[in-house]
Amino acid sequence: MNRLEQSKQTIRAAKYIQHGLKTNLIALDTNLPVKYVRDLIRDITGKSPTSGQLVEVPRLFKSKRSIMASVLLLVTYQKIAPKQNNATVNLDALIMAFDCYCKQTSGLLGFESNQCGNPLSINDAWVLANALSTEQIELSFCRCGCVVIIADKLDTYMNCPFCYHLGKLKLRS
Numbered sequence: 524m525n526r527l528e529q530s531k532q533t534i535r536a537a538k539y540i541q542h543g544l545k546t547n548l549i550a551l552d553t554n555l556p557v558k559y560v561r562d563l564i565r566d567i568t569g570k571s572p573t574s575g576q577l578v579e580v581p582r583l584f585k586s587k588r589s590i591m592a593s594v595l596l597l598v599t600y601q602k603i604a605p606k607q608n609n610a611t612v613n614l615d616a617l618i619m620a621f622d623c624y625c626k627q628t629s630g631l632l633g634f635e636s637n638q639c640g641n642p643l644s645i646n647d648a649w650v651l652a653n654a655l656s657t658e659q660i661e662l663s664f665c666r667c668g669c670v671v672i673i674a675d676k677l678d679t680y681m682n683c684p685f686c687y688h689l690g691k692l693k694l695r696s
């Protein structure tokens with residue numbers, strides 16, 4: 524990577540750091556070395572990068588609240604994200620979708636914006652968008668008209684969170 528390209532990617536990385544995306548996701552997207560991104564996080568936030576694994580997709584469908592949150596996020600992401608041939612998450616679209624999601628859920632009980640209260644973090648949002656991009660999950664419509672997530676490929680079956688209709692899907696154990 525030449526210096527001009529590195530500068531461009533550093534500016535992009537700085538934006539993603541401010542939104543709280545994990546080191547590895549930023550390094551993957553910008554092609555910057557992981558160590559470089561970690562140093563950049565220290566420079567920008569004054570703190571060491573937090574470690575920790577990304578959540579597994581089915582864990583995001585454990586409650587009615589988290590399923591609703593996932594539907595809201597994914598519908599917005601799918602509308603915003605440009606159609607790409609490669610199955611990668613568009614981070615700029617993800618950030619826009621997450622900001623929109625935060626506005627939609629602002630003030631709703633159980634969707635408090637602090638990290639402990641809200642069912643979704645920006646990194647959970649990446650996990651969802653990645654699962655959609657790689658076709659592990661898909662969006663469909665329930666007979667009630669609401670959007671539902673189909674996660675059969677992950678052996679995860681859930682009721683519509685809005686009307687509880689199960690359709691062709693069996694109950695999650």
Ligand SMILES: [Zn+2]
Pocket residue numbers: 665666667668669683684685686687688
């Ligand atoms: Zn329904």
